[in-house]
Amino acid sequence: MKRLSIDLPEDVHRRFKVACAASGRKMAVELTAFIERHTEELEQETNK
Secondary structure (H helix, E strand, O other): OOOOOOOOOHHHHHHHHHHHHHOOOOHHHHHHHHHHHHHHHHHHHHOO
């Protein structure tokens, strides 16, 4: 496992945290899923 730290504008962090909490999801799980999806898209772009 590796840790990733990023700097976000405070309002973006707050909105994401509130949206995750409201839907009962964990921020780390949502970010991991996004990174996995987007990585696949990027890999498909570079394999063309």
